[in-house]
Amino acid sequence: MISYKKFDDQQPADYTLTELTTVQYPFFTHGIHPMRQESITCSERKMLIEEKKFETRRQMKYGSGHHPNSKTLLNVSNTYETEINRFQRIVDYESEKWAENMNQGIIKEPKVSTSDQYLRKPSLPLLNASSTSPLTVEQAIRLLTQPIPSQINVNTTEIVKEIKEWLGSSSYTNKFFASNILNIKEKNLTNIFAQKRDFNSLRNTKETFIKMYNWLEMSEDIRTEMLKMDLYEYESPLQDENDKSLGFLMIRMYNTLIFSEHPKKIIRQDPAIMTAERIDELMNQPVAYMSTKKVTSDIKEWLARTRTTRKWFAESKESTSRQNLRQPSQSSMDSFTSLPLCIASSPSSMTVEQAIRLLTQPIPSQINVNTSEIVKEIKEWLGSSSYTNKYFASNILNIKGNHLTNIFAQPRDFNSLRNTKETFVKMYNWLEMSEDVRTEMLKMNLYEYESPLQDENETPKKIIRQNPATMTAERISELMNQPVAYMSTKKVTSDIKMWMAKTRTTRKWFATNIMGRAKRTLVINLNYPKEWNELTRGKEIYVRLYNWMRMSEEERQDIMRFYGAENVEEQESEVEESKSLDDILKELRRQFSECNKQ
DNA sequence: AATAGCTGCAGGGTTACGTC
DNA sequence: GACGTAACCCTGCAGCTATT
Secondary structure, three states: OOOOOOOOOOOOHHHHHHHHHHOOOOHHHHOOHHHHHHOOOHHHHHHHHHHHHHHHHHHHHOOOOOOHHHHHHHHHHHHHHHHHHHHHHOOOOOOOOOHHHOOOOOOOOOOOOHHHHHHHOOOHHHHHHHHOOEEEEHHHHHHHHHOOOOOOOEEEEEEHHHHHHHHHOOOHHHHHHHHHOOOHHHHHHHHHOOOOOOOHHHOOOHHHHHHHHHHHOOHHHHHHHHHHOOOOOOOOOHHOOOOHHHHHHHHHHHHHHHOOOOOOOOOOOOHHOOHHHHHHHOOOOOOOOOOOOHHHHHHHHHHHHHHHOOHHHHHHHHHHHHHHOHHHHHHHHHHHHHHHHHOOHHHHHOOOHHHHHHOOOOOOOOOOOOOOHHHHHHHHHHHHHHOHHHHHHHHHHHHHHHHHHHHHHHHOOOOHHOHHHHHHHHHHHHHHHHHHHHHHHHOOOOOOOOOOOHHHOOOHHHHHHOOOHHHHHHHHHHHHOOOOOOOOHHHHHHHHHHHHHOOOOOOHHHHHHOOOOOHHHHHHHOOOOOOOHHHOOOOHHHHHHHHHHOOOOOHHHHHHHHHOOOOOOHHHHHHOHHHOOHHHHHHHHHHHHHHOOO
């Protein structure tokens, strides 16, 4: 057993590079490694078997009319095996470049422009195919599964939105689209539609998002063509029969050609100069797309072959890189919030919610907000427009005219602002907008449905606390289920989260006892609040959250005590320290502003 | 080490809606 | 009204990270 204890012990280099040189791909021997069979996903299998048909056709076209037979295939595999030996089973997972290289002189293929692959122009032969000849199944699947260029910041929310829009405008059902194009169950698609995802954190569903992304990139002609096809008809039979068949050989070959591209030569450096940085660099090279099943399968094989323990491997390498892999999730979450700007750039269909979201969009933290400059520019804009200050104040900023006059008159330090920070955020965003968007927004009545909650923030309506002893289930139900015409779900959920943090109420307790929902459900609603107008049956939980925030703290404590909360006494003493509901609300607003700032 | 919180995934249950 | 289907909501589980 070789020691793997430290990176400094350069033995491991023999495993990452040298050791691998001795390994042959089992695909191209007659004894096929059984483990490898499991490394192909269903869709990959599908692609491969379809590729077989494709290759046959291409052989006919480019191979002087001679049919491929087992000998031809063997030649292909031998050639490939040579390559494999040369590159020594270090498999690269990025693209199809190698396939193209390999195809020169081996498998003649209609020219697939791999260089264009990264330009996100749907690989062109397929476009042509739609006009000149019918799209083949393998072309269709390749189009669908084409990797998304790494420089693209995949916004799953936007993809979902656009797919929904497309489905809405088409005559096809979600179910048909799910099964015939995405190769998933309809319920799964429903979940994908309902639950926001961070693309980089996805595992199995990443493939679905890739397909949806590519779908949106296609022309309507190609889509129509594809919808007529039965892309996944061979899905299940393949599971059983592939072992000894010719098809299986093709599968193996094509899998490697397509999914395991030419390894970029990682030149082995002198082991003595292996540094943490070098390791980091090697381990964290960006990857645009991979077959995760294949990678994990290969890793398992490698672990077995090199007798590396999972524990050692996990702790020494993967554990460190794992943290890094988690990083992108935040940035892509941020992209959700920046999205409305894009939507609003075509103001024709702007909704009140979009407008408000545009206005209240947090100012990026790197921006040094100059309030004087904002005031100056807003004044200039008002001067040049036909709108009065009062109109602008009430219709865009949702403040009173005299408040705006004060803001104009008194210099402010943005970071010290509390309630007025929101106004400056709105003014900042206003200045960032195009005149078209502004015009559109000025025509709207943004605050007509302003919720009582927000009014209460200004002058909280005192909810008279009844005698705690009289708190009953009926009273609670009455308080919690008061009808609500409109609310800013984002604000409510944000307030609730702050309140929970402040009172140290757990999600589990609150969800079970107050909301009457599972913790999971509450967490989803808190973290991914839907816009009020998008909600249908799901409004109930938001109504309860809203009404919860609407109550006085004493009322909340009474209810919590009613449900037997253990820490109500502590919370109560905490509450007693605060002076009034007014202060609580002010504090919440301040924290909310802080939140926005960050 | 224990606990809390978050998330992907999958599936059950309910509601909405269209068709007969 | 009965029925089937689509869409939506809710939840459990498992695995992960962060915090205490």
